Amino acid sequence: MARKPYTPLSEQAYWKIRHKIITLELPPGAVVREGDLMEELSMGRTPIREALHRLARDRLIEIVPRRGIFVSQTSITDLQRLFELRVVLEGFAARLAAERATDDHLHRMETTLAELPHEAKPPYDYEQLVRLDRAFHNLIYEASDNSFLQDTLTTLYALSQRIWYQFLNHMGDVVPALGKHRAICRAIKERNGELAEQLLQEHIREFHEMIKAAM
Numbered sequence: 001m002a003r004k005p006y007t008p009l010s011e012q013a014y015w016k017i018r019h020k021i022i023t024l025e026l027p028p029g030a031v032v033r034e035g036d037l038m039e040e041l042s043m044g045r046t047p048i049r050e051a052l053h054r055l056a057r058d059r060l061i062e063i064v065p066r067r068g069i070f071v072s073q074t075s076i077t078d079l080q081r082l083f084e085l086r087v088v089l090e091g092f093a094a095r096l097a098a099e100r101a102t103d104d105h106l107h108r109m110e111t112t113l114a115e116l117p118h119e120a121k122p123p124y125d126y127e128q129l130v131r132l133d134r135a136f137h138n139l140i141y142e143a144s145d146n147s148f149l150q151d152t153l154t155t156l157y158a159l160s161q162r163i164w165y166q167f168l169n170h171m172g173d174v175v176p177a178l179g180k181h182r183a184i185c186r187a188i189k190e191r192n193g194e195l196a197e198q199l200l201q202e203h204i205r206e207f208h209e210m211i212k213a214a215m
Helices: 009-022 034-041 045-057 075-098 103-114 126-143 147-170 175-189 193-214
Strands: 061-064 068-071
Touching: 009 034, 009 045, 009 175, 009 193, 034 045, 045 061, 045 103, 075 126, 075 147, 075 175, 103 126, 126 147, 126 175, 147 193, 175 193
Parallel strands: none
Antiparallel strands: 061 068
């Protein structure tokens, strides 16, 4: 039986704390205490501290000398600036994905989309919808075959997602907006980079307007 690849403790801590921040379990402005995280995650100080420094580089927390560690605040200005970057860079990633996606990428995109409901009525399973949206976008980043672009977009998506969580329950019908993933996937599969870029940019704009309306 093949062994599962070993994941360093600092990496495990990073993803677990990151999830708490993005899902607002640790809300904006919350104090982050190393001791509490060590006890909750059953880890030593070193991996927790390494994870926190990485989260600070991602701008999800702020380490203030002599004051402590705090979850970063969010604002509508942040949302606008993130949108300005994502609409350009994600469109570019989709164009590259149309050129470079492998059969495995396409298969995983289609598998992810198979879980996306064609129609749904409130109350939504927002956790499922967010998970599927994140998985699909991550596959586009991966299929772009540009690690610098992938790392940048992964960080921008996490920052955006944290803002979304504050307003998801007030956004109305999000299923049609997420349904655009199917057209994006078709464009990538057909190697139509221009269309893939256009559709992904439209998807981000539509979602951005829904969040602004819910604020």
